[in-house]
């Protein structure tokens with residue numbers, strides 16, 4: 310079995326990896342200093358110049374970058390290459406207000422697809438395989454990223470995108486898909502649907518690559534059982550490229566971060582202090598090979614632990630644990646990033662008071678998303694038909710903002726418990742971390 314896509318890189322010695330990182334970091338810092346006034350300003354404010362960065366040991370001198378910086382710079386403010394050299398954008402699932410737009414040169418896409426090809430090869434993928442990509446295609450990075458990786462490996466690629474479960478199962482069985490790529494929730498749903506349709510025996514799947522949202526070991530076991538596969542985790546974020554920033558190998562014991570492209574740090578989210586390997590904190594990435602949109606010390610808000618112990622698979626790149634939560638209030642519901650502030654903005658716009666509660670749960674491996682909303686007094690006295698219309702309008706406005714459907718429950722005025730301290734806006738009953 311071909312185990313590695315780029316063995317000389319994936320199994321390079323720690324000294325070699327450090328040498329790549331040192332050299333590439335110095336070059337990258339110069340690149341952003343020369344080409345991105347926003348970075349230069351941030352560095353100047355911190356009193357750092359490219360001459361101060363001689364190796365990864367100097368990384369800590371550089372300023373952090375956050376989602377707020379990205380919003381401030383929307384859309385072109387962090388672009389480090391002329392627009393005519395860019396060939397693609399991708400974007401986070403989110404709203405107009407919160408959207409992050411990432412740019413790619415052809416070279417950036419090439420390296421990103423290499424990362425995804427490493428992930429596919431790590432689960433046993435070869436050109437003999439049929440790889441069904443059921444992540445969403447479009448602005449979301451999941452579909453395009455794994456699609457590109459699958460091409461690179463030489464698998465027969467089924468670009469299914471998400472949804473239309475009957476068709477997914479039909480192609481999966483008719484074309485004998487052997488590798489499935491989608492969110493873990495969708496994998497669980499596909500497993501259940503295959504069982505209901507009596508198709509389980511017809512499946513040829515051997516492995517699945519599931520990420521973009523948190524999932525537990527129990528869920529892994531459920532999926533492995535229902536689809537008869539080994540289920541592997543994959544991690545990434547739009548800002549850093551997309552899926553494939555890190556991926557699980559056969560050991561299924563943490564995700565290898567592609568350290569020839571990304572330098573990972575763990576920091577204390579409150580103080581910004583860099584923490585030693587093995588300590589839990591916020592994951593920060595520096596892209597050292599990206600050309601168009603090179604994030605330097607980007608704070609992911611994902612809480613995580615790094616592990617440098619030798620891995621049984623032979624890869625030498627550091628492993629990250631499954632993210633253990635977030636240091637901001639972002640929720641990932643049905644694979645979509647949702648901020649409570651977006652929901653609040655829609656409520657206010659639709660004439661509702663900001664008294665609401667978001668309730669998220671996971672039932673049979675599928676996320677449920679309910680929002681209890683208090684009606685203003687005038688609305689409460691309206692007829693039932695008027696209230697139903699209002700409810701439908703609110704569901705539609707929320708769908709337009711978030712991209713997913715929430716079950717809205719309009720409640721009598723003052724029926725949501727008031728808190729004496731911080732309002733409890735989110736009740737997340739999923740035990741993901």
Ligand code: DLL
Nearest residue numbers: 401402451520521522523543544545546547551552
């Ligand atoms: O979710 C990219 C991706 C696509 C990853 C397909 C894996 C597979 P965003 O929409 O920008 O990008 O969301 C990024 O999702 O900061 C994490 O909080 C969360 N996340 C991604 N992968 C995992 C995972 C894509 N394996 C945000 N486990 C990240 C837990 C994950 N959380």
